[in-house]
Amino acid sequence: xxxxxxxxxxxxxxxxxxxxxxxxxxxxxxxxxxxxxxxxxxxxxxxxxxxxxxxxxxxxxxxxxxxxxxxxxxxxxxxxxxxxxxxxxxxxxxxxxxxxxxxxxxxxxxxxxxxxxxxxxxxxxxxxxxxxxxxxxxxxxxxxxxxxxxxxxxxxxxxxxxxxxxxxxxxxxxxxxxxxxxxxxxxxxxxxxxxxxxxxxxxxxxxxxxxxxxxxxxxxxxxxxxxxxxxxxxxxxxxxxxxxxxxxxxxxxxxxxxxxxxxxxxx
Amino acid sequence: xxxxxxxxxxxxxxxxxxxxxxxxxxxxxxxxxxxxxxxxxxxxxxxxxxxxxxxxxxxxxxxxxxxxxxxxxxxxxxxxxxxxxxxxxxxxxxxxxxxxxxxxxxxxxxxxxxxxxxxxxxxxxxxxxxxxxxxxxxxxxxxxxxxxxxxxxxxxxxxxxxxxxxxxxxxxxxxxxxxxxxxxxxxxxxxxxxxxxxxxxxxxxxxxxxxxxxxxxxxxxxxxxxxxxxxxxxxxxxxxxx
Numbered sequence: 148x149x150x151x152x153x154x155x156x157x158x159x160x161x162x163x164x165x166x167x168x169x170x171x172x173x174x175x176x177x178x179x180x181x182x183x184x185x186x187x188x189x190x191x192x193x194x195x196x197x198x199x200x201x202x203x204x205x206x207x208x209x210x211x212x213x214x215x216x217x218x219x220x221x222x223x224x225x226x227x228x229x230x231x232x233x234x235x236x237x238x239x240x241x242x243x244x245x246x247x248x249x250x251x252x253x254x255x256x257x258x259x260x261x262x263x264x265x266x267x268x269x270x271x272x273x274x275x276x277x278x279x280x281x282x283x284x285x286x287x288x289x290x291x292x293x294x295x296x297x298x299x300x301x302x303x304x305x306x307x308x309x310x311x312x313x314x315x316x317x318x319x320x321x322x323x324x325x326x327x328x329x330x331x332x333x334x335x336x337x338x339x340x341x342x343x344x345x346x347x348x349x350x351x352x353x354x355x356x357x358x359x360x361x362x363x364x365x366x367x368x369x370x371x372x373x374x375x376x377x378x379x380x381x382x383x384x385x386x387x388x389x390x391x392x393x394x395x396x397x398x399x400x401x402x403x404x405x406x407x408x409x410x411x412x413x414x
Numbered sequence: 415x416x417x418x419x420x421x422x423x424x425x426x427x428x429x430x431x432x433x434x435x436x437x438x439x440x441x442x443x444x445x446x447x448x449x450x451x452x453x454x455x456x457x458x459x460x461x462x463x464x465x466x467x468x469x470x471x472x473x474x475x476x477x478x479x480x481x482x483x484x485x486x487x488x489x490x491x492x493x494x495x496x497x498x499x500x501x502x503x504x505x506x507x508x509x510x511x512x513x514x515x516x517x518x519x520x521x522x523x524x525x526x527x528x529x530x531x532x533x534x535x536x537x538x539x540x541x542x543x544x545x546x547x548x549x550x551x552x553x554x555x556x557x558x559x560x561x562x563x564x565x566x567x568x569x570x571x572x573x574x575x576x577x578x579x580x581x582x583x584x585x586x587x588x589x590x591x592x593x594x595x596x597x598x599x600x601x602x603x604x605x606x607x608x609x610x611x612x613x614x615x616x617x618x619x620x621x622x623x624x625x626x627x628x629x630x631x632x633x634x635x636x637x638x639x640x641x642x643x644x645x646x647x648x649x650x651x652x653x654x655x656x
Contacts, residue, residue, distance in 0.1 A: 267542070275566065275637060275638035276561065276564045276566040276638040277557055277560035277561055277563070277564045277566075278553055278554040278556070278557030278558070278560050278561035278564075278642075279549060279553075279554060279561065279564075279638045279639065280549065280550050280553055281530075281547055281548050281549035281550050282547075282548050283538070283545055283546070283547050284533075284545060284546040284547075284548065285538065285542070285543075285545045286543050286544065286545060286546070292541050292542050292543070293540075293541035293542075294541065295541070296540050296541030297539060297540055297541030297542060298541075299540065299541075300539055300540035300541065302539070302540070302569075305567060305569050305637075307566075307638075372538065372569070372637070373538055373539035373540070374538065374539050374542075377539075377542065
């Protein structure tokens with residue numbers, strides 16, 4: 148299978164066409180490559196262990212296993228096809244000028260992966276310039292993204308070094324990047340995943356994209372700002388974000404800040 | 415070319431010398447900083463700089479008076495300027511980058527740096543809620559030379575909060591807005607809201623006061639920043655020993 152440039156390979160754990168229809172409805176006009184969906188649980192876990200896709204102690208649930216299989220299949224195709232591939236989560240809402248906006252950043256063979264969309268649930272750790280690194284904490288707990296306004300955005304993105312990002316909803320991968328991810332991630336294991344260089348933050352290895360995030364620092368990995376894709380869903384989880392908010396609250400209290408309103412019950 | 419005005423106290427010539435050494439070849443004009451300790455607090459209140467309930471230290475009052483004086487001068491000259499404190503390191507391509515970024519005219523104030531030990535709140539894309547960017551202050555303190563030599567293109571992002579007045583560009587119309595919005599400087603805190611966290615940030619400096627009004631201004635920051643303030647408490651002439 149070859150992937151036409153500027154088409155999206157939609158990765159989904161859904162077993163039917165609804166996922167593709169959902170993506171097309173949110174992103175009309177973009178060509179979509181189908182065929183990377185599987186029935187969750189259709190491949191027995193034991194068979195995946197035997198095939199070298201996961202380790203015996205892997206803790207992905209059936210849906211995450213299926214998502215992992217989808218992406219591994221895409222990486223394998225990319226690795227042998229010789230062309231870059233735009234991979235989108237079925238939930239992704241993509242900017243309407245995506246082809247023109249992404250093109251300058253994926254035209255040269257100088258990247259392994261360019262993450263251009265995230266689901267906004269967890270922070271990204273980004274290297275903006277020498278000496279300028281930090282975490283970007285998104286917040287959709289107060290206001291959901293305005294999909295229409297987001298898709299109409301035209302600000303040209305810039306490309307920065309991506310050091311950690313556990314939740315992409317859209318990325319462009321090169322054949323070299325696909326080979327690296329296959330080598331670095333597979334078989335998917337169960338090790339606790341530290342959040343980049345923050346010793347106080349870690350999360351269980353329960354999804355393939357969290358496993359991917361471990362390796363960005365060792366790859367030619369980039370992220371675009373502004374983003375070209377997001378997921379518009381109510382925030383839940385935000386495990387790492389909550390960790391950093393607690394850390395920020397500690398910093399704030401050290402510096403004499405006061406709460407001006409009781410935090411919501413979930414805080 | 416937009417003039418670059420460096421705030422420096424008469425009694426700290428060594429800081430100006432260090433600034434010149436750290437930013438070789440940079441053309442700038444010195445602005446004699448106001449020393450807040452030279453006048454009684456009542457005089458600042460009478461001048462309309464602060465209100466009686468303001469809680470600034472004398473160093474913070476002097477800092478505020480210096481910035482306000484530069485804003486007034488910006489309005490009087492009807493010319494934008496870069497306001498720079500004397501502990502700041504500028505990227506070597508500062509002039510070229512800022513001239514290119516300020517080709518647009520839809521800005522009031524553009525922060526070329528901020529205090530990296532405090533988050534910057536900015537809008538990461540159209541249609542999204544503000545995000546918090548927390549840089550690693552330790553890393554940049556170890557890499558000032560590499561930072562200054564960097565040539566990574568910067569972009570302007572709209573900001574809603576941040577700390578520091580180390581280096582920024584101000585337009586005449588932006589200066590007029592800030593004067594109107596900030597003076598006299600009272601004791602109202604800046605409110606920080608992120609996720610479930612809602613905090614008051616005590617108004618202890620002109621940066622807090624300015625940040626209170628970012629949402630009423632066309633306030634931007636450069637990403638990545640084009641300057642870095644050392645912001646060292648031990649040598650600060652605002653918060654540290656004087």
